[in-house]
Amino acid sequence: MRTLKQWLLWGIVSICFIGIAYLVLSYLFLDFYVDYWWFSSLNYESYFLLRMNYRYITFLGVFLAFFLIFFLNFWLASRFIGGGDRETEPKDGIKRKKYRELLTMFQSGSLKVYTPLSVILAIPIALPFFEQWEKGLLFFFGRNSGLIDPTFKKDISYFLFSLPIYTLIQNKLLIAFTLLLVGIFILYYIERRILKKDERNLPRGAKIHLSLLFVLAAAIQGWWFFLQRYALVYTDKHQPKFFGPGFVEMNVDVPFFWCSLTLFAVTNILLLYYLHRRKGLVALLVSALLLGTMLWMGGTGFIQNKTEEWVVKPNALAKELPYINENIQATLGAYGLRNIETRNFDLKRSAQISKDSNVIESLHNVPVWDQALLDDVYKQLQGIRPYYAFPSVDVDRYMVSNLYQQVYLAARELDLSDQPDDEKNWTNKHLQYTHGYGFVMTPAAQGGDETMTWFVRDIPTQSDVGFKVETPGIYYGKGDYTYVIVPNELGEIDYPLDEGNALSNYEGKGGIDISSMFRQLALALYCKDRNIVLTSKTNSQSRLLLHRNITDRVRKLAPFFELDNDPYVVATEKGLFWIQDGYTVSDRYPNSQSYNGRFNYIRNSVKIVIDAYHGDVAFYLSDPQDPIVQAYQRIYPGLIQPLEKMPAELRAHLRYPKDLFEIQMNIFAKYHQTNPETFFQEEDSWELSKMFRGNQEVSLRPYYLTINMFSRDKHEFLLLSPMSPMKRNNLRALALAGCDGDNYGKILLYSFPKGQQVYGPAQIDTLIDQDTEIAQQLTLWDQAGSEVIRGRMIILPVGNMILYVQPVYLSSATRLKIPELKRLIVSEGEIVAMAPSLEEAFQKLENKLLERAERQKKRFQTAPSPPPQEPANTPPAAVESKPAEPEKNTSPPPAEPTPDAKEAAAPAAGPKDKDAEGAAKQPAMNPEPEKNVNPSTTPPDPGTKEATTPKDAEGAAAPAPKPDNKSDTSPGVEAKSPPAGEGVTTL
Secondary structure (H helix, E strand, C coil), rough: CCHHHHHHHHHHHHHHHHHHHHHHHHHHHHHHHHHHHHHCCCCCCCHEEEEHHHHHHHHHHHHHHHHHHHHHHHHHHHHHHHCHHHHHHHCHHHHHHHHHHHHHHHHHHHHHHHHHHHHHHHHHHHHHHHCHHHHHEEEEEECCCEEECCCCCCCCHHHHHHHHHHHHHHHHHHHHHHHHHHHHHEEEEEEHHHHCCCCCCCCCCHHHHHHHHHHHHHHHHHHHHHHHHHHHHHHCCCCCCCCCHHHHHHHHHHHHHHHHHHHHHHHHHHHHHHHCCCCHHHHHHHHHHHHHHHHHHHCCCCCHHHHHHHHHHHHHHHHHHHHHHHHHHHHHCCCCCCCCCEECCCCCCCCCCCHHHHHHHHHHCCCCCCHHHHHHHHHHCCCCCCCEEECEEEEEEEEEEEEEEEEEEEEECCHHHCCHHHCCHHHHHHHCCCCCCEEEECCCCCCCCCCCCEEECCCCCEEECCCCCCCCCCCCCCCCCCEEECCCCCCEEEEEEECEEEEECCCCCEHHHHHHECCCCHHHHHHHHHHHHCCCCCCCCEECCCCHHHHHHHHHHHHCCEEEECCEEEECCEEEEEEEEEEEEEECCCCCCCCCEECCCCEEEEEEEHHHCCEEEEEEEECCHHHHHHHHHHHHCCCCCEHHCCCCHCCCCCCCHHHHHHCCCCCCCCHCCCCCHHHCCCCCCCCEEEECCCEEEEHHHHHHHHEEEEECCCCEEEEEEEEECCCCCCCCCCEEEECCCCCCECCCCCEEECCCCCHHHHHHHHHHHHHHHHHHHHHHCCCCCCCECCCCCCEECCHHHHEEEEEEEEEEEECCCCCCCCEEEEEEECCEEEECHHHHHHHHHHHHHHHHHHHHHHHCCCCCCCCCCCCCHHHHHHEECCCCCCCCCCCCCCCCCCCHHHHHHHHHHHHCCCHHHCCCCCCCCCCCEEEEEECCCCCCCCCEEEECCCCCCCCCCCCCCCCCCCCCCCCCCCCCCCCCCCCCCCC
């Protein structure tokens, strides 16, 4: 019985011990286990282990290097301790014994004393390398970029990879050797001042040892002066004029560093000489005084400030010119702006807008919906159920019925925030409501006062234009997703039916296998959810899906890439995929202007594809010239694939990132001035064009258009950013970034002449506000219960014209918000028109332009002169030029005609207009006879071959111009009035 009790007790103790050991082991290594399983589910386990080991390899390498530095120096010092003869030992036996024990400890106790001391000193120095291990890897794996810094003639990679590590190493080495010098000196001091009765000089070897340590510490400090020269490429003292070193830095600071380094070296040499020879004290003091003065003057900036005041400011442009040029070229290179092609935009206004083939072809791709408003429309009309949402609306291009079509689309993702509280239980959250379903798509161009056109809609997916998706489930997306366990015994809700819901079981390859109890326990601890272990609804195929937000997923995999704020969905026949743009950035590019203090170098180096169903993540190289991504390719071989390996159906939907283009244009707004003089004086600085949102002026962000600006015979998907002169609202340039084919990544700039007025978005916005017809209609709609929303201003360059389009939406101000596109406002820069569709709006605009041209011609034409005395049928060439004799007029002068009378008389002398059809042969009706005009002479019909010619300044009759069938200009109208079918000149 006692044996049974003993065995039972031992069993209980063993189980408890195993359980405690398991929990401790699982808790201590929990993150490692779960991360390893997660990376393995994506086939990145070797990358995970390599990345994890790199951190510890770097730390151990640096730790061992500093440990050996300390240990070997302490060991060497121990060889010189106790070097005297035995006669100097204490005579007393007890004291002699203690002396020998202490001496032995210092001489041979390296393992007991020097090893822990070296470890204690090495760990805090090596810790920063553990935290910045990735910089160390870039230093070891980085290669020359082939780009040379113009200031110091060093390869750019030196500043990107080497200089940060050299600075860190210099700092830590200086600390290490300073501590070492102090520690060794203390050892020698103890040995000579405490253990010895008689005072004796240090052994020669000890002196040499201390001297070498002193020289090394001094050399490391001297290295600091050397590195500080290169740090000048990051100075911002000349902001906001330019970035980087200027005349003072290169002609005062650089010589100062060399002088300081020289004086520092001389002072240390004299100090060593004095310590060894006890000579040269005066020279040492003089050298130290000069060094101190130099450092004080440099630290206070006295020399620099006086040079700036007396030398640079009186001749600022001449002195700073070469350094400004270095800043310009470096900044353009750092932001990828060196190869921008510039073209002049030959602007010509035309009244024949609606008939222009370029306009007609562009209308079906004009993006008249604002994406933020379209999200509300999608949610209300296609959300279907409260657990579906559209986190964002994306813009892309697809072939629709063999037509290259710009579209809006959005993935229908899962969002349980609007579910009733009684349905927010563990089962629904983690087992049944597991994924979104499908997507919706609409054309970019829509008409007002008509129902929305859908290319893809509803659940299951319906499409009248042939879109099909094999796996429409969305398990990974932009939403705030928690973990789910799929497949399971309950089945997953796929989509709603008329009665109940269609169920599905996950057949993807994503997720962590939870078939073993060990994994269930580990994941329960990791997710802090015991139901993972307690639930009975899992099966042998069940997998736990983690990190389902695509941005978090990519950051977990590759935290060294900066990510774009707008990943977008791409629909293919196989399924839905997310494309995320990844950037490499640095703040160490020499002479380059910083962007908001965050970085001064950026490249869109990778395109990242995430499968919305399986969760697979693939990295593709999009900028092979980037030295940073080249280093990462060497650090993590196999992680980044060539872009050619991306499936063709996905590669066709790559687009230039909007975030990157906005950054580039903010930089280019100033740095397009490549002439240093122009740059310094900021004669032509730009900014992103602005428009009004209510009373607030906001910058107009770049937007996607489908137009033929790269090639006149081909419409392409591109990114457009309008630019305006600084603090002005007119348009100065249009920057375009290509997204299709060979033009991907190319930046094209269309520049307008500086002296030509081209309306900007804010100015067109004001013209719309001042149009009485439009203002009256919008005021009528904007009543209680309704809200008028004017959308983004779209600048549409077509042919030689700049057209403007602004959509007008109507939404409920109090109840359910479903914005509706009501009208489209268009303009060519001077006149605005509004209609339900673009076609009608441009036709109305054209009519307004023609009417204005007619009014201008009537208003500004000259009065007709008296006809010559020859017969009316005499050809103009046969008419003699005789001075006309003025009539004698003895009657009192007539009263001056009133303005109304003048205005009424003007049309009678001009050509026919639409309201005077059939009455052109009637004589002009003048209420008062005019001077020097024969009242009996009736002007000939403008339609006849002979027309009355105006007299020139000498009174001779000039031959009449021949009528032009394409123009309504008749004799007597000044040349300033253009033909109605061509450009309209502002008078």
